[in-house]
Amino acid sequence: LAKTTQPISMDSYEGQEVNITCSHNNIATNDYITWYQQFPSQGPRFIIQGYKTKVTNEVASLFIPADRKSSTLSLPRVSLSDTAVYYCLVGDVGRDDKIIFGKGTRLHILP
Amino acid sequence: SAVISQKPSRDICQRGTSLTIQCQVDSQVTMMFWYRQQPGQSLTLIATANQGSEATYESGFVIDKFPISRPNLTFSTLTVSNMSPEDSSIYLCSGTGTGNEKLFFGSGTQLSVL
Numbered sequence: 001l002a003k004t005t006q007p008i009s010m011d012s013y014e015g016q017e018v019n020i021t022c023s024h025n026n027i028a029t030n031d032y033i034t035w036y037q038q039f040p041s042q043g044p045r046f047i048i049q050g051y052k053t054k055v056t057n058e059v060a061s062l063f064i065p066a067d068r069k070s071s072t073l074s075l076p077r078v079s080l081s082d083t084a085v086y087y088c089l090v091g092d093v094g095r096d097d098k099i100i101f102g103k104g105t106r107l108h109i110l111p
Numbered sequence: 112s113a114v115i116s117q118k119p120s121r122d123i124c125q126r127g128t129s130l131t132i133q134c135q136v137d138s139q140v141t142m143m144f145w146y147r148q149q150p151g152q153s154l155t156l157i158a159t160a161n162q163g164s165e166a167t168y169e170s171g172f173v174i175d176k177f178p179i180s181r182p183n184l185t186f187s188t189l190t191v192s193n194m195s196p197e198d199s200s201i202y203l204c205s206g207t208g209t210g211n212e213k214l215f216f217g218s219g220t221q222l223s224v225l
Contacts, residue, residue: 101153101155
């Protein structure tokens with residue numbers, strides 16, 4: 001399992017774009033990168049998953065450089081409701097494998 | 112996407128008693144996991160619930176303390192046995208297709224042990 005490193009916390013303001021970067025230097029060839037969001041008193045929620053280059057959905061974008069040793073979750077025009085903990089996970093989607101969460105990034109959006 | 116129902120949502124228990132948490136998925140999932148989350152902390156994997164066989168426990172967790180059942184592809188239970196205040200935590204059930212696909216979570220069980 002590739003280990004991930006994220007900033008422990010970040011602050012931003014409403015309406016700003018927020019970028020959270022995750023380092024995964026030991027990512028394997030078959031590993032995908034997945035991001036989850038967790039609000040207080042709730043289980044984590046899937047945000048986005050990607051393998052390389054850029055992935056975009058209605059919630060976020062995921063940027064993955066060619067070497068795949070890092071990835072950046074981009075949240076456009078955040079609001080107060082985006083205050084949450086964001087987890088970056090790396091693993092092989094085709095393999096039955098346990099899923100280990102890192103420490104995550106606590107994002108605090110200010111008015 | 113799968114919907115996971117977990118109950119109870121919270122409970123307050125006495126030291127020395129046991130609590131069984133139930134997890135029901137609205138569709139078949141290949142893998143089910145049980146996690147524990149202390150306040151302000153990340154999720155810690157307790158075990159992988161295997162259908163029809165013994166669960167696979169992570170280091171620091173044992174079957175006698177956290178017996179897990181998974182009789183079919185949509186249901187699992189976690190029992191917290193002989194509870195102590197140190198077991199106070201949020202317990203989360205999750206499921207997915209193959210490993211590292213999109214993981215779905217229940218809303219969690221907040222356990223307080225007095």
